[in-house]
Amino acid sequence: MSTTPTTFDEAALVAKSQAGDGAAFSELVNRYQNKIYRLAKHITQNDEDAEDVLQEAFLKAYEHLDGFQGNSKFYTWIVRIAVNEALMKLRKRRGDRTVPLDEPLDTGEETVKREIAVWEDNPEQQYSQEEMRGILDEAVQSLKPDFRTVFVLRDIEELSTEETAETLGISVPAVKSRLLRARLALREKLTRKFKRKGEDVFANL
């Protein structure tokens, strides 16, 4: 039977895991390890760190399972643990330079005069899945960590604005402004890849 996972069976798996059922916890690991690993790679941009983050996230989740109240989703909870681990790794690698929290939003004229061009129809069909993944990952990696992290949480992991703010310990307006910057930067990068050839008609308007 291949039904989509629901909040209900996730809650049941968590309850069983809390009661000491190893198979139930194994199911939770299987369900989320790919997404947690992707998240860890996106934030740390380092395979070794990403593996550590993956392990630490599930080990900490297991260790603190009894304290998990079930008023948030397990997935949101483990994402939060993983993000904290990943940010610690990132800070360590950057030599402990602290990440500035609320950068002002700069939407000067430069934002308006960006690459304006329509895309080819269905660019995802013109590349293999691997090539597409490479293009998308490379674009994300080119973002500054502050913007990258917000984009990954909001638009890839699909956390809410409030959950993202809480996870990163920043304000809701900071999440919104970083998300806007990140989305516009990615749009621009992908436009350079996917724009319809020879039809850059709006560029000089």
Add this chain to the structure above:
Amino acid sequence: MSLLTCKQFLQELNDYLDPSIDPETKRHLESHVSACPNCFVVVDTTMKTLKVYKGMEPQEVPEDLKNRLWAAVERKMAAKKKKVQT
């Protein structure tokens, strides 16, 4: 309400793309998009950008890494059991 400039519109782009936006704000933003080919393209390609990211399934964790992860979890489980018993 007065017409928005491109700069003002782009600052509201996230709201415009948010399905839970109130209808009046939506209409106000819409009036700019329908009159401005540049912003129309920006909206369209931003939506496509989000779509390609959301449509991308995560890659499988490599098998050896999965095994190491599970071995670490099992060690933790064994340690927890031992703690409960003593």
